[in-house]
Amino acid sequence: MKKNLFFAAASIVALILVTTMALAQQPAPQTIDQEIESLEKRLLELKQRKRDTLIKQVNALRGEVENLERARNEPLTVSVEQPRTNADPGAPTISSPPSSVGFDATGGRAPSAGRVNVNPTVSNPAIGAQQGAGNHTDDRCYLIRLDPGRYSRFDQQLCFLARNIYRKRITENDPKKVIDLTENETEILTVLYGQIALTSDNLARDERAKLILDVEASRTDKQLGADDRSSGTTSVAVRGGIPTILSWAVENGAATASSSGSTLTFRVNPVGLIEALSGQGYASSFGNSENDWFTNFLRRGSIGLSFDVSRGSDIPTFIGSKQQVSAISYRYELINQRDPRRRRYRQLWANFLEEEGLKLMTEQTGQLRRLLAPRTPESNFAAGFRNRALQQWLDRTNEALKETTVAPTALNENAAIEEIHMILASRLSELPINELEQDHDFIDAINSFVGAYKPYLQGRKEILDRVAKGALVTFEFTNYREVNAPDVSNFRFIAEKAAFGKVNLTANASLSIYNKLPKMMTPGGMINGAEIKRLRDFSFTGQMDVPLRDVMGLGNSNLSFAGKYQRLTSDAVALDGAVLPNTKGDVAVGQVKLVIPIKDTGFKLPISITFANRTELVREKEVRGNFGVTFDLDTLFARFKPFK
Amino acid sequence: MEKVVNASRVFRCLRGEEVTLAFTPHNTNVGVSFESDDESLRGTVRDNTLSFKVEGARITLRFFFHFEVDSGASYEIMLKGSQGGNFADTPSVIPSGDVPPIREYLFIT
Numbered sequence: 001m002k003k004n005l006f007f008a009a010a011s012i013v014a015l016i017l018v019t020t021m022a023l024a025q026q027p028a029p030q031t032i033d034q035e036i037e038s039l040e041k042r043l044l045e046l047k048q049r050k051r052d053t054l055i056k057q058v059n060a061l062r063g064e065v066e067n068l069e070r071a072r073n074e075p076l077t078v079s080v081e082q083p084r085t086n087a088d089p090g091a092p093t094i095s096s097p098p099s100s101v102g103f104d105a106t107g108g109r110a111p112s113a114g115r116v117n118v119n120p121t122v123s124n125p126a127i128g129a130q131q132g133a134g135n136h137t138d139d140r141c142y143l144i145r146l147d148p149g150r151y152s153r154f155d156q157q158l159c160f161l162a163r164n165i166y167r168k169r170i171t172e173n174d175p176k177k178v179i180d181l182t183e184n185e186t187e188i189l190t191v192l193y194g195q196i197a198l199t200s201d202n203l204a205r206d207e208r209a210k211l212i213l214d215v216e217a218s219r220t221d222k223q224l225g226a227d228d229r230s231s232g233t234t235s236v237a238v239r240g241g242i243p244t245i246l247s248w249a250v251e252n253g254a255a256t257a258s259s260s261g262s263t264l265t266f267r268v269n270p271v272g273l274i275e276a277l278s279g280q281g282y283a284s285s286f287g288n289s290e291n292d293w294f295t296n297f298l299r300r301g302s303i304g305l306s307f308d309v310s311r312g313s314d315i316p317t318f319i320g321s322k323q324q325v326s327a328i329s330y331r332y333e334l335i336n337q338r339d340p341r342r343r344r345y346r347q348l349w350a351n352f353l354e355e356e357g358l359k360l361m362t363e364q365t366g367q368l369r370r371l372l373a374p375r376t377p378e379s380n381f382a383a384g385f386r387n388r389a390l391q392q393w394l395d396r397t398n399e400a401l402k403e404t405t406v407a408p409t410a411l412n413e414n415a416a417i418e419e420i421h422m423i424l425a426s427r428l429s430e431l432p433i434n435e436l437e438q439d440h441d442f443i444d445a446i447n448s449f450v451g452a453y454k455p456y457l458q459g460r461k462e463i464l465d466r467v468a469k470g471a472l473v474t475f476e477f478t479n480y481r482e483v484n485a486p487d488v489s490n491f492r493f494i495a496e497k498a499a500f501g502k503v504n505l506t507a508n509a510s511l512s513i514y515n516k517l518p519k520m521m522t523p524g525g526m527i528n529g530a531e532i533k534r535l536r537d538f539s540f541t542g543q544m545d546v547p548l549r550d551v552m553g554l555g556n557s558n559l560s561f562a563g564k565y566q567r568l569t570s571d572a573v574a575l576d577g578a579v580l581p582n583t584k585g586d587v588a589v590g591q592v593k594l595v596i597p598i599k600d601t602g603f604k605l606p607i608s609i610t611f612a613n614r615t616e617l618v619r620e621k622e623v624r625g626n627f628g629v630t631f632d633l634d635t636l637f638a639r640f641k642p643f644k
Numbered sequence: 645m646e647k648v649v650n651a652s653r654v655f656r657c658l659r660g661e662e663v664t665l666a667f668t669p670h671n672t673n674v675g676v677s678f679e680s681d682d683e684s685l686r687g688t689v690r691d692n693t694l695s696f697k698v699e700g701a702r703i704t705l706r707f708f709f710h711f712e713v714d715s716g717a718s719y720e721i722m723l724k725g726s727q728g729g730n731f732a733d734t735p736s737v738i739p740s741g742d743v744p745p746i747r748e749y750l751f752i753t
Contacts, residue, residue, distance in 0.1 A: 148714060148741055156741045164735075171735040182653040182748040186740050340712040341671065349674045353688055353710055357677045360744065361708045362686075365679045368706065368746075375704070375750055381654040383748065453743055460742060463712075 036322030141421040154194030161187035162421035169408035178398035181383035193450045267304040304329040329478035337470025356459035363452035370445035389435035397427040469498030485573045487515040508541040539566035564589040572616045588613045604630045645725025654750045657698040662726035664695040672717035674710040703751045711739040
């Protein structure tokens with residue numbers, strides 16, 4: 001399912017690439033209709049090509065899944081050491097929801113991936129993890145990598161440990177690679193601490209336990225949906241961020257336009273997309289552009305296409321026809337101070353490294369000396385724990401990891417990581433916690449190791465908070481394509497700045513002109529006695545965004561308040577081209593909007609209520625409720641191919 | 645300098661041999677810090693390179709890798725001995741969320 005989703009996303013990305021390239025290659029004298037027709041042809045060609053590729057890939061994946069299922073059904077003979085269930089030992093399966101660790105209603109901790117209850121009769125640890133987790137789906141680690149901020153550090157580190165073992169296997173072409181204490185210390189010790197904290201009342205009330213077991217999250221600076229003019233938009237103000245690769249949004253309802261409809265908006269960063277498709281990945285592509293002024297210049301731009309899916313169909317359906325293209329836009333970031341990798345923040349990071357970085361290192365190095373046994377020639381300098389019970393547990397975990405069945409290949413990446421993840425989760429439930437709790441030196445050392453994170457993370461957060469308050473100034477040009485009315489060009493400046501706390505302020509200033517005067521379409525210049533000016537309107541908008549706490553376990557919602565003043569310089573032209581008399585004048589709009597993330601998916605639900613003294617077309621007060629869906633591919637891509 | 649067979653990140657050096665570790669950051673500028681078990685070596689890596697001489701019987705050296713971002717960055721590592729031996733330490737180091745990953749090396753004579 002996830003892979004199908006990925007392929008669907010990939011095909012959208014490819015479609016947009018061709019669209020943007022087609023736009024760039026269009027000769028100047030071509031009309032918009034000719035351009036769209038040409039684009040359509042290219043889209044059809046690409047769709048066909050993409051379909052062929054997808055069929056091949058899906059067939060390959062089917063084979064892979066069949067192999068995996070066959071392998072899982074074959075019993076393995078890995079023995080289970082001291083079965084230790086955390087709850088009812090008689091219960092064969094206990095569900096582990098995909099949510100991160102938190103406190104349940106009774107004050108105890110909610111179950112987490114690491115606290116998997118294994119049926120002691122199950123001999124295959126992979127099967128045990130799957131069965132013990134009940135509704136534990138086999139894409140949990142994928143979801144964590146997709147958006148780690150929505151999970152506890154315990155969940156993150158367990159997943160990263162699985163990912164790192166996979167990376168080791170694939171880079172060294174050795175499917176038997178296991179946990180290595182010379183490179184997995186951070187992940188394994190954090191996970192061990194978390195598992196002990198989950199089952200120990202003393203640790204669970206500790207601040208350090210909260211640091212590892214609680215959840216943090218959020219980012220709210222990107223305009224993913226359509227702007228305020230588009231049919232069906234839920235936005236009054238336009239936000240300034242641009243996606244690294246692609247975003248799309250489907251929204252229903254209407255805010256300032258007077259007609260309802262549905263708009264599907266694609267926005268793509270051509271440089272990011274080309275580099276993504278060429279295999280450079282999110283990571284290295286940014287680094288390259290920082291050092292290359294031309295790429296940096298290009299990266300700051302993004303192209304948007306909006307489709308009004310209610311056009312050409314009784315039931316709103318996206319068919320990608322030229323008739324449905326309702327707007328084409330280009331956006332350029334003039335100022336972006338919100339990326340922590342910018343040169344302007346380097347001194348802050350350097351100071352952080354010299355202070356908090358060194359403190360953390362000294363503390364953790366000291367504790368590692370207490371936790372790890374000296375490496376001796378007798379054991380060929382193998383790295384291991386001092387605590388014997390823990391070392392035995394590690395040895396058996398590594399034995400279990402050697403029994404993985406999914407080959408570590410790029411095609412199998414997710415399946416291979418998930419298998420390792422499930423084995424690790426299963427093995428955590430076998431951790432000899434009683435023995436470890438009796439080893440006071442171990443408990444003290446691991447407490448101190450994890451405790452060192454607190455000032456480090458606080459210092460890091462202070463820098464990132466400062467980065468988040470940076471200014472963002474964007475210019476946007478949009479060409480609105482109407483069905484019968486004259487097309488409109490809009491020029492807009494967008495400025496954003498953090499005000500106080502996490503409150504974000506956005507201001508828009510825009511003006512719109514008719515591409516052709518309506519009178520050109522209806523000889524005489526005067527339609528029903530109205531004179532139409534070239535300058536259609538100008539407007540000013542302000543918006544305040546307030547991030548809310550995650551109270552429903554869905555992620556951090558965002559509440560916004562917006563106000564807009566718009567001056568229509570002449571009577572409005574309706575969608576059918578008719579001029580509506582007595583519609584010249586001022587429009588004032590107020591909006592309250594709540595954006596709720598859908599946990600683990602990258603989707604968000606914007607819900608808004610808009611109040612207006614009138615609409616552009618009708619001089620009557622209006623109150624309207626809107627809802628929609630937005631999706632940001634950046635979050636997915638950052639996890640999908642994070643490094644070269 | 646040579647790699648000890650079947651041992652993870654253990655390198656046998658000649659007494660007095662100079663070892664150089666070169667770090668190539670991708671998409672990050674924060675840096676790398678290091679400390680040896682006997683605390684004789686400690687600090688932050690300057691200009692992405694660290695050189696030291698292996699004088700005693702052994703040096704256990706740990707590196708902490710710091711990132712501005714929680715994903716999408718990496719450090720590649722190369723080790724070189726003044727008396728020969730050139731090794732790439734794979735895989736590259738990538739962020740483990742917001743906490744710094746660690747690599748541990750043992751140099752023996």
